[in-house]
Amino acid sequence: MAAKAEVRPRPLKVEAIKSSVDMVEFGKALRDLKLDVLGTDDSPIPITGYYAPCTHPKVSSLFRLRRESLARSSVNSFGSRNKCPVPGMLINTNNMLGFQNLDVASLLREEGKKILHDILCGKIEECPSLLLRFLVISFADLKNWKVYYNIAFPSVFHSKMxxxxxxxxxxxxxxxxxxxxxxxxxxxxxxxxxxxxxxxxxxxxxxxxxxxxxxxxxxxxxxxxxxxxxxxxxxxxxxxxxxxxxxxxxxxxxxxxxxxxxxxxxxxxxxxxxxxxxxxxxxxxFAAPHGWDGSDYVPEVIGWEGETPGDGRKEMKLKSINLESLSPESKHSQV
Amino acid sequence: MQVKQKVYELYKGTVERVTGPRTVSAFLEKGVLSVPEFILAGDNLVSKCPTWSWEAGDPSKRKPYFPADKQFLVTRNVPCLRRVVSVEEEYDAARAEVVLDDDEGGEGWLATHGVEASNTKEEEDIPSMDTLDIGKAEEIKAIPSYFGSGEKQDEEDDIPDMDTYEDTGDHLATIQPSYFVAEEPEDDNILRTRTYDISITYDKYFQTPRVWLTGYDESGMPLDGELMFEDISQDHAHKSVTIEDHPHLYAEKHASVHPCRHAAVMKKIIDVLVSRGVEPEVDKYLFIFLKFMASVIPTIEYDYTMDFDLGSTSS
Missing domain, CATH: 3.40.140.100 (Ubiquitin-like modifier-activating enzyme ATG7 C-terminal domain)
Incomplete structure (x- = not known):
């Protein structure tokens, strides 16, 4: 079980993180937020994700999105490393077209810039979780009780790492x-x-x-x-x-x-x-190359979940949450 | 008599470590917990087994008699390596079963004899105190099955039928050196498995803890109720385990072990301990309880390590 001894330098590869969305909990919270608060406002809103260290020798931990991810202020004063809060951003579009038209590559680069900025201005020392910041894009289809979404975990990289x-x-x-x-x-x-x-x-x-x-x-x-x-x-x-x-x-x-x-x-x-x-x-x-500390520098960033960068296919699978079980028709038919 | 002997064997280790008795509380007489006792036992579980945490749950479902941030207990991403059905088939073929507590209503908890099944123990997370005989967890864990052909079969069967969702995790695309993301390279150490979130709520009516399960398939999608029953001891599936609404969460499809017999079983276990000269402290309640729950969900590897004296103040 011991790690193989590595003698030769190699590019720094890391294991990608996977998200786990508490489907109905998060989906309902997002639906309610859209109905009650956001309306047609599609400007980015802050959101919280939950991170944890690996706790099982054969199963990696997941990045969690939960009902309280959308809460303005956390009721959970009770800290636990099973639930390290990570700041993220949610862009909820008003329709499918808007969702599909989002420039996902550019959004990801913007997140990468924020990471570099937080590093350079010293914010990371105060709030280390900012290194793990994430991005969610979504479309809450109210009529059909569905939520479509994708998540990115921006990771800045350079071939010299x-x-x-x-x-x-x-x-x-x-x-x-x-x-x-x-x-x-x-x-x-x-x-x-x-x-x-x-x-x-x-x-x-x-x-x-x-x-x-x-x-x-x-x-x-x-x-x-x-x-x-x-x-x-x-x-x-x-x-x-x-x-x-x-x-x-x-x-x-x-x-x-x-x-x-x-x-x-x-x-x-x-x-x-x-x-x-x-x-x-x-x-x-890693010796940070020239330019990384420039305020306008845009680093190379990867991290849309499900996307495998480098293989030429920039294909992101659409994820969805089905909330039909919460619809009045469904409740009615169950009785 | 047989049962008593069995229980004695398995409890011996603990009994030997026991220090002094303790003043009586309600749980010793009836196997039930009061609200403050549930909080006490929960605090102890969280401190001894940090994979468990307190949670607030949905604010609209908050129970006023618990602190806002201590509504229920939860442990997440707990692996479930194989289906209990397949385990039980092998198990039943080799061993006999007896019913531990069949004096009321005929729906007792099964006790299974399986001493000879202790093969090589792959995983070290086995509690140091031997399992109560109502549990089969150890025997099952001992069967190495991570990449057996049966497991592969399961994987294919379990992919949920959702038109809009496509599995994003199963493809092992080629990785170009310029990007460095290791998308789970082929490796025997990485396990594709079902996982469970397990929560423990307090059932006010029965005055006992109650266990809830939310399952996820190998790609992280929620499991249907029927599929979850594959991970529940078949003696309990559809009987003492049912699919119900969670008292603190909106998400549906929670399997729950009905608590109507919990107090009686806990009382039984406590009596056995007492007859051996141990009076377990109330803050250890959840450790005993979780060990007992392992008979219902034997293949779900949650943490209930109990490497301390049941009857002493160890903290």
Missing amino acids: TLLSLHSASEVLSQEEAASLSKSMKEWCGSNETTVLPFFWVDITSDSSVVVRQLKDWKDRQGGAQKLLFGFYDHGCHQDYPGWALRNYVAFLSLRWKIEKVQFLCYRERLGGVDLEKSLIGEAS
Whole structure:
């Protein structure tokens, strides 16, 4: 089960994340929003998605859209890493034609620009989830009780993003380090203050003690730790690839903190604690090229779900939610 | 007598670790929980098994007697590796079954004898305390079946018949080096499987927890009720398990284990513990309860690890 030892550098491939929409819950909330609030207004509105680290050795976590995704303010003050809130944007069009005419490529590039902007202006340190921002386009067909939608998870990339090594964490860490890391991560995940923050950094000192810190504490870092790992909640369970969140993280570390060789930790869980067999430690290198810090720079971005970039077919499958079970006719016929 | 022996064997490990008894509360006498006790037990479940969380649910369905953000408990994306029907066929062929609690109404919970089935244990998430004999979870987990031909067959059968939806996940398109997205390369470590969201609500009438299941097929689309029954012990499907509206969610197609016999079964389990000198604390209620639920949904691998003393204050 251990990750294969990687000696040769290779392009940084990541495991794409998949969405799971609570069909009726989210669909009904969107329908109600359209009816009661939006009307014909199709300007973008803020939306919340939910992210979680991988919790099973063979099943990757999903990105969740739920009823409360559309709530203006969250009633859930109760933080949990099973539900890390991620900011996103929803564009709900008024008809099928409007939906089909959306320039999906350009919308995605705009999201990529926002990610670069948030990185450069320091917003990421304050709100790390912005690295995971997402986009939903939809058309709520009120008459036919259907909602059509697509989701994008924008991922900025560059051909120079390289993976230098990748190992199971248990192969890299000593027993003492592993024990300290497990303990420190438990505290991180158990604390209301940090549990929903998917990105963090880890200092391992020469006496094997481990400190896990928030991104915003980077400026206060004291030098001298033996190992420095940039950790993140990894949704993926794949042993040969890190999950989707790594790429934007690497871009952040290179652009904002000028770290061109990144030792990263893909944090994955099992039974509520870190799974050091499945968690990965690796090294990625990326020197942000000239221009990335320009305010008008548009990076290359991929991330429409279901689209497989690079194979020449830019084909996005339309997803839909069927709400017919909520229609009065349906209720009537059931009685 | 047979049952008693069985239960004794399986509880031995716990009994040995037990410290002291505890003052009596309502749940010891009747197997029921009060509202504050449900919150207490839920807090303990969330802290010991962090794959479980409290949820607020739909505001319009909020129960005033629970805090707004602690309406019910949920664990999501729980894998279900194979259909219980296929497991039971193998199982029944090899082993005998007895009914644990058949004194009232003849619809008792099945207890199945299957000691010899403990093969190599692939998964480590098996509770450290041996399963109650009402459960078959361990035996079933022990059957390695991730990519058996039966599983493949299931996959094809389960694709929902929706005209507008096309499966986006199943194609393994070629990946060009310039893009780097690994769209699930062919790999034995990646599992295409059904998953479940499991929630536990409080049933005020029966004063017990109640379990709800929402299933998703291999491509993440919601499962129809009938398909969910394939993952429910056939002794319970359509009998104690039915499809109903969730008390906190709008989404339909929730399978629920009817709680009318929960208190009696919990009382039975508690009695066995007590007869062994253990008085389980009320905050451990949900661990016992979930272990008991594993007899109804034996192939759904939710977390109910119980590696602490039932009768002691471990936190």
